[in-house]
Amino acid sequence: MKRLELDAAAERSVGQLRLFGAMLIVAMSAVLVAQGVGPVGWVLIVSAWLIAAAWVMAFLRSRRRLREADAHYLELGSDALRMVRGSARIEVSWADVVEVEVDEERLVVWVCLRSGPPVKVEPVWRGVGLHELAALLQDAALGGAH
Numbered sequence: 001m002k003r004l005e006l007d008a009a010a011e012r013s014v015g016q017l018r019l020f021g022a023m024l025i026v027a028m029s030a031v032l033v034a035q036g037v038g039p040v041g042w043v044l045i046v047s048a049w050l051i052a053a054a055w056v057m058a059f060l061r062s063r064r065r066l067r068e069a070d071a072h073y074l075e076l077g078s079d080a081l082r083m084v085r086g087s088a089r090i091e092v093s094w095a096d097v098v099e100v101e102v103d104e105e106r107l108v109v110w111v112c113l114r115s116g117p118p119v120k121v122e123p124v125w126r127g128v129g130l131h132e133l134a135a136l137l138q139d140a141a142l143g144g145a146h
Contacts, residue, residue: 002136004125006065006072011124015062022052022059074125076140081111083121092119097141102134109134111141 029045029052037045065072068086075082081092092111099112107130111119121137123130 001078002076002140004074004076004128004136006069007124007126008066008069011062011066011069015059015066018055018062019059022055025049025052025055072124074121076136078143081119081137081140083119090119094141094143100134100138100141102130104130109137111137 025048029048032041032045065086071084071086073084075084080094081090081097083090092113096113096115097111098114101110101112103110107123109121109123109130111121113119121133123133125133128136
């Protein structure tokens with residue numbers, strides 16, 4: 001059995017980057033408001049504020065995940081994949097796994113199942129990147145299927 005914990009340092013860094021981006025957007029849109037803009041400018045400003053609000057919410061969610069870091073883990077057991085992200089729990093038997101594939105556009109790993117939709121596994125686990133995560137899942141699936 002292999003258990004991967006949430007990568008707190010990466011989670012913190014991404015959250016801080018989102019907060020910085022939101023502050024930058026608000027500052028730049030404030031400059032546009034001060035200069036006076038037409039209707040198209042206001043559409044862009046409101047869009048920017050909505051994006052900034054979404055990034056602030058993502059920052060707050062990442063802080064919550066950091067406070068509850070122990071409640072986030074990925075366990076590769078001999079019989080199943082168990083992923084816990086706070087209150088969301090997923091358990092997939094290795095016998096049900098058909099394929100493990102890397103989605104380089106979305107930067108996630110998909111665990112394709114015989115029955116049901118594929119399971120998305122994000123590379124948020126300490127010590128593994130996208131391709132290492134896919135290799136671990138593939139090896140565990142092959143080992144658990146026999």
